[in-house]
Amino acid sequence: xxxxxxxxxxxxxxxxxxxxxxxxxxxxxxxxxxxxxxxxxxxxxxxxxxxxxxxxxxxxxxxxxxxxxxxxxxxxxxxxxxxxxxxxxxxxxxx
Numbered sequence: 055x056x057x058x059x060x061x062x063x064x065x066x067x068x069x070x071x072x073x074x075x076x077x078x079x080x081x082x083x084x085x086x087x088x089x090x091x092x093x094x095x096x097x098x099x100x101x102x103x104x105x106x107x108x109x110x111x112x113x114x115x116x117x118x119x120x121x122x123x124x125x126x127x128x129x130x131x132x133x134x135x136x137x138x139x140x141x142x143x144x145x146x147x148x149x
Contacts, residue, residue, distance in 0.1 A: 067091055 059082065062068040067088035073079040084092065107115050 062088070 059068065059070075063070065065087075066085055068082050069085055070080040071083050073081050107118070110118065
């Protein structure tokens with residue numbers, strides 16, 4: 055994990071900041087460049103999802119999302135560790 059964070063820091067995507075609540079720790083913060091890369095990745099992921107689900111009807115996409123939530127629940131995916139999977143499913147239900 056340290057090597058990954060070092061790589062991201064060298065590329066100017068994250069910065070380590072000393073924690074205000076526990077001086078033994080550092081917090082990771084996205085830089086402006088990191089936020090831009092994340093935004094690009096989200097856009098690409100949405101495009102990929104659209105492409106992958108193009109052959110499904112709206113109700114089929116909803117059913118797939120429900121089934122994938124069951125898989126995630128069965129695998130005990132923690133919302134704190136995997137925050138995006140629940141939010142993404144909620145967004146899909148609203149569309």
